[in-house]
Amino acid sequence: MSIIHKDIAAIREDYCKYKLDEKDVLSSPIEQFQRWFDEARYAEVVEPNAMVLATVGEDGFPSSRVVLLKDIKPSGFSFFTNYHSKKGQAMSKQKKVSLLFFWPELQRQIRIEGWAEKLPSEDSDEYFASRPKGSRIGAIASPQSQVITNRKVLETRVDELTTEYAEKTTIERPAFWGGYLVSPLRVEFWQGRSSRLHDRIEYVFQQGDWIIQRLAP
Numbered sequence: 001m002s003i004i005h006k007d008i009a010a011i012r013e014d015y016c017k018y019k020l021d022e023k024d025v026l027s028s029p030i031e032q033f034q035r036w037f038d039e040a041r042y043a044e045v046v047e048p049n050a051m052v053l054a055t056v057g058e059d060g061f062p063s064s065r066v067v068l069l070k071d072i073k074p075s076g077f078s079f080f081t082n083y084h085s086k087k088g089q090a091m092s093k094q095k096k097v098s099l100l101f102f103w104p105e106l107q108r109q110i111r112i113e114g115w116a117e118k119l120p121s122e123d124s125d126e127y128f129a130s131r132p133k134g135s136r137i138g139a140i141a142s143p144q145s146q147v148i149t150n151r152k153v154l155e156t157r158v159d160e161l162t163t164e165y166a167e168k169t170t171i172e173r174p175a176f177w178g179g180y181l182v183s184p185l186r187v188e189f190w191q192g193r194s195s196r197l198h199d200r201i202e203y204v205f206q207q208g209d210w211i212i213q214r215l216a217p
Contacts, residue, residue: 015107015192020199022214029187029203029210033110034072036189045103052100053079055090055116063090069101070127076183077112078119080127082144083176089145091116097182107192114184124178129170136171137161188215 026032040048049069056062063086071078077099082088091097099112128136141157148154165171184205191199200215 014194015198016194017107018191019193020189020191020201022201022212025189025201025212027210027212029184029189030072030074030076032189032203033077033187036106036108036110037072040103040106040108043103043105045105048101048103050101051077051079052102053087054098054100055087056094056096057086057090058093063087069099070179073181076114076181078123078179078181080124080177080179082139082142083118083178084146085144087145091180099182109190111186111188111190112182112184113186114182116180116182119179119181121178125173127179128173128177133165133171136173137165139177140171140174193217 026035037048047068050066051069052064053067054062054064065087067079067081067087069077069079083092095115095117097114097116099110099114101108101110103109128139131139137158141161142154184203186205187203189201193199196217198217200217202213202215204211204213
């Protein structure tokens with residue numbers, strides 16, 4: 001067991017691709033995020049919109065999972081899920097959440113802290129209608145985060161719905177499914193640097209404006 005631990009401890013990479021300086025970032029963290037996101041897509045990062053969403057339950061324990069960013073708005077970052085899921089239930093009680101993007105190909109990560117609010121129903125309707133038919137059926141079929149007897153239960157429900165909607169071109173969005181917008185209050189852009197002397201530039205929203213500051217690595 002100790003040999004395995006030593007092997008894990010020896011895993012490291014010296015980050016040396018890029019640097020990040022206060023004078024080089026944009027005044028808005030949303031615009032700076034868009035710049036980095038575009039660079040991640042250009043660099044062909046695998047699923048650059050994959051992000052870790054962390055919520056806090058009523059028991060005080062944090063819970064994290066990977067979800068997909070679906071839009072970058074002037075006011076924040078949006079994603080979609082089942083409102084009855086564990087994360088949906090958590091956000092209904094505690095709106096403070098965090099997001100994390102990690103792009104190892106660019107040696108970068110972005111940490112976001114903010115408030116989660118449901119998107120307007122028309123936004124959720126529009127996105128739901130744009131999804132592949134199978135994904136729409138899957139969203140209706142799955143009682144997300146609930147205990148089920150076995151996978152067959154889920155597959156049977158999908159089969160039933162597939163038959164029901166076989167001749168229909170429109171599938172209405174269920175009321176229990178929709179989007180959230182995370183409005184940021186704090187955003188950190190992290191650029192890996194050599195010898196672990198990483199660049200960390202943080203935006204903090206104070207009194208209606210964004211304050212930009214450097215953090216020690």
